[in-house]
Amino acid sequence: MSLRFNELAQRRLRTGPEDKVYQVVKLARVIDALAVEGISVENALAGVRISRNATSSPATRVSLNQIIECYRNANKLCRNPHFAYSAGLRFHVTDYGMYGFAMLSSTNYRRTMQFAVKYHQLATPLAEIDFKEAGGCGIWTFTPMAHPRIDASLYRFLVEMQFGITVSLHRDFIGSSFAGRELHVTYGAPDDAPKYSEMFGCPVLFRQSENQLRFDAAWLDCTPKLGSEITYLAVVELCDRLMEDLQLRLGLAGKVRQLLLTNLLRPLSFSDVASNLNMSARTLRRKLREEKTSFRNLVDELRMEMAIRYLRETDLTVEHISGSLGFSDVASFRQAFRRWTKVAPHKFRQMSGETSASA
Structure with missing residues (x-):
């Protein structure tokens, strides 16, 4: 697989795993779906550190981190093998506030797709998304976020829930008869693979x-029934303000994360970052401390994310990955990776082989 995920990741604001900046809807809908399966709220929220x-x-x-912990609980406790997809179908445009309202009021579906990608940060993203047209198809591509607690099983959970969410949202703003032509997934066929086509309503191709x-x-050529140019433009303006508000919530740490990522191929030093932000190194260190983080922690966080992506989504050697992330030697990288994920790099890649045909 190519390193396209670098480009995708740079499109979004850089949130930290502990930044409490997202609305609670992606927890609430899954908790509701678990209740239908007979799973208590207490069990669904175990370790999430939030009240009902x-x-x-x-x-x-x-x-x-809180959302991922809840989804780990759901994946572990629910006996329904297709829970993730059915839970995804419970999401609707009304759950997404102004982000959903903008998609509903757009007067052109191709513009709707562009909007959805550009403002995806407002939807509490657990995956990078991308959209393109090719061969007479509209194609959504989903790449679950890199996180040390997303194992092969939870990776599959996130992919299938994202499929459910996407189908449901398209039915909301395009029409209830919307259906996919084909689904591609990176993981291997499960024991009940024959049921997948029936469940998703189209052929499912594994190990892609x-x-x-x-x-x-052709769906994109249809005329939106609820489209309103005036309303759409007004709502997009509100979404711009929400993106600005999100950036403010992320504070200085978010700006540092963004600088580090956009300069991934030529890593910035601490003094370089301070200079880019027009402040002294002493001031930057103090302000990051006030936000309960440090430059070292932010670099470590980014290295962890990229290491997971490289191991999960490419066939680069551990030596190559170590060098590309700026480690002095492979041993240092292996030690850091064990600290992040509790397993060795080769073991992580072996475990991720269930989800990626290229790993």
């Missing part, structure tokens, strides 16, 4: 290079 009442409050903000939802591009 907080999951129904529009003022609640949660972190990616990317996770993709493909649909007939």
Whole structure:
């Protein structure tokens, strides 16, 4: 697989796994779906550090770590092998506030797709998304985020839930008859593979290079029934303000993360970053400390994310990955990777082989 994920990752704001900046809807909908399966709220929220009442409050903000912990619980406790997809179908445009309203009011579906990618950060993203047209198909590509607690099983969970969410949202703003033409997934065929085509309503191809939802591009030529140019432009303006607000919530640490990522191929030193932000090194160190982080922690966080992506999504050698991430030697990289994930790099790649045909 190519390193296209570098480009995708640079499009979004750099949030840390503990940054409590996202609305609680992606927890609430899954908790509701688990209740239908007979799983208590207490079990669904084990280790998430949030109360049941907080999951129904529009003022609640949660972190990616909290959402992932809840999904780990769901994946472990639910006996329904297709829970993730059915849970994804419970999401609707109304769950996404202004982001969803903009998609609903757009007057052109191709513009809707562009908007969805550009403003995806407002949707509490657990995956990078990309959209293109090719061969008469509209093609959504999904790449689950790199996180040390996302193993092969949870990776599959996230992919299938994202498929469910995407189908549901398209049915909301295009029409209830919307359906995919083909699904591609990177993981191998499960024991109940024959049921997948019936469940998703289209052929499912396993062990592909990317996770993709493909649909007939003719859907994009339809005229939105609820489209309103005036409303759309007004809502996009509100989404711009929400993106600015999110950036402010991320603070200085978010700006440092963004600088580090956009200069991934030529790593910046601490003094370089301070200079880019027009402040002294002493001031930058103090301000990051006030946000309960440090430059070293932010670099470590980015290295961990990229190491996971390289091992999961490419066939680069451990030596190559070590060098590309700026480690002095392979032993140092292996030690750091064990600290991040509790397993050795080769073991992590072996475990991820269930999800990636190229690993």
